Every structure is written in C-alpha cells, then in structure tokens.
Amino acid sequence: MPAKRQKPCPALGGRQFKTYREYEQHMNQIRREAEPGLPLEGECLDYAIAYLRWHEEWEDHLANHGSPEVLTVELNLDVPPYRDSRDQHQFWVHYEDGDSEVFSYKLDRSTFGYPNSFDLDRKRKLRDVKLAARHIIRPLHEELKHRSGLRGDLDVHHDKESFQSLLFRFFWDKLRIRQLSEINVIDLDNIGTKRFSPEQVAQGWYQFHEQEATLIVMTKAEHQAWHSAHGKDAEAPWDMLL
Numbered sequence: 001m002p003a004k005r006q007k008p009c010p011a012l013g014g015r016q017f018k019t020y021r022e023y024e025q026h027m028n029q030i031r032r033e034a035e036p037g038l039p040l041e042g043e044c045l046d047y048a049i050a051y052l053r054w055h056e057e058w059e060d061h062l063a064n065h066g067s068p069e070v071l072t073v074e075l076n077l078d079v080p081p082y083r084d085s086r087d088q089h090q091f092w093v094h095y096e097d098g099d100s101e102v103f104s105y106k107l108d109r110s111t112f113g114y115p116n117s118f119d120l121d122r123k124r125k126l127r128d129v130k131l132a133a134r135h136i137i138r139p140l141h142e143e144l145k146h147r148s149g150l151r152g153d154l155d156v157h158h159d160k161e162s163f164q165s166l167l168f169r170f171f172w173d174k175l176r177i178r179q180l181s182e183i184n185v186i187d188l189d190n191i192g193t194k195r196f197s198p199e200q201v202a203q204g205w206y207q208f209h210e211q212e213a214t215l216i217v218m219t220k221a222e223h224q225a226w227h228s229a230h231g232k233d234a235e236a237p238w239d240m241l242l
Contacts, residue, residue, distance in 0.1 A: 013047030027051050032086040034073035045071060048091065052103055059127040063134045065095035067193050076102075098153065126238055128185040132194035133167050136202050137209050148217040155223040158233075159214040168236035170208045175201070180241040 009017055017023055030044050040048055048071055052058055062068075076090045094100045141156040148154065158166070171177040184197045196202040218226070227233075 013050035014043065015047055023051065031073055031089050031091060034089065036073055036075045036089060039070045039072050052091070052093070055103055058103075059124075059131050061093070061095070061101055062193075063127075063131045065097045065099045065101075066138065067096050067189075068093045069096050070094040122180065125180055125183075125185075128194055129180075129183055130164070130167065132185045132196050132202075133205060133209075134163075135188075135193055135195060136206050140206070140210060141215070144215055144217050150217060150219065153220040154217055155220050157216045157218055157223055157226065159216050161212070161214065162233035162236075163213075164233055164236040166209060166212055167205075168238065169212075170205055172240065174204070174208055178240075178242060180238075 009020060009023070012023060015023070015026060017026070027048065030040070030048060034040060034044070039045075049068070052071075070093075072092050072094065073089045074092050075088050091103045092100050093103060144156055145154045171183060177183060184201070185194050186197045187193070188195055196205060
C-alpha cells in the first residue's frame, strides 16, 4: 500500500494550512514581498527555515557548511521577469563557513508530509545521524584548518578511509549497534544543529574519529578536484542496521 501524507498537514514555523499547496504559496509570498538584500527576520525567518528543512538537499548543505547564519532574498537578473520584477527574487542561505546557496521555494514533494513511510523515515534518520556526526567533529576540523597555515576556503579530506566508513565502524564495531533505532539524535536548536545522545556517545565518536581518521587539509577547489578524479565516497553499508 503506498504511503499517505500526514493529515492534518504538519505545522511549519507556527503556520498550519489545510493543503500542501498553501505552504508553497506562503513561501512564495515571503519571497516576493521581501526587501532584496536584507536578512529575513521574525515570523518570516522562522517559517522559511522550517520550510527549507523539507528541501531534499537541506541536511546535506548543513553537513557541508554548518548552520545557516543569514537567510536573504536576493535579485537574480538571469531569471526572466515573467509576471513582474519580483519573479527575480530568490532565497539565499548564508552559512557559518562563509558559503551561500540558492534554494527553490518549491517543496520537496517526494518527502513533505509522509512521516510514516518506512523508507523516508529511514532516509531522514540516516541524514540526521550523519549531520550529528559532522557537527560533533567540526571543532577538530576547524582546528586543523587553523593550524594548517593555508589560506582561502578550506576543506578537511578523509584520506585512506571515508567519513561514512569511519562512522559506520564506530556504531557497528565500537558500540555493537545493530538497529538504526538504537542511535539517538537530538536537536540542539531550531536550525538543524544535531548531536548524539547520551553525551557519552557524542564524546565517544569524537575520540574514535580523532584516533582513527587520517585527515588532510586542502582548499575547497583541490577537494572538489580530488573527488572529480576519484568519484564520490562510497555509501557505508547502512542496510546492515535493521
């Protein structure tokens, strides 16, 4: 039997609508009415952040760039003004590492409102696990960047063994975990920052990663070139966790 959307629709940023299309329409209203270049604030910011957390790439961007610091609507003159000039308004998220990304206000309809689908629940849980793991080791990576003496936009590359492989080994070999539900992830704030609970698990992962990982600091351009030549890191065997 195919999964069905949650009814009533989940509330976002204090807003509760009757249909999913209304959520998209409200986001579009914020986009069109915002002053270009000025950060969103108050209820508009709360709604936009809650809304973008349903974007299919949201967790991946948080894992790569850290928490969003500013959300703005900015003009993109490459977009034709089909109806009026406000069609050129686009959402931009500015992260703590200095990077920024444009996000469509179109909902990720493949996931929004399907909280009881096993496959989607599992996908989101794995994203939360990876996001928490990256947040916990971020201080170590930032320290290595600072000590490297390199300039510009920097990344930390996992050499010899990938981040995902290390994380899977931590749970499978170190903690002897066999079910994904045994991994507890908590929200530290309302912008997607996550951490393992209890704290002993978070500290254990930090120490395991510090001892086992082979880390190389390089520029973002060098890191992108490396992955272009060698491909993306292989997915860990998460299916072994029931």
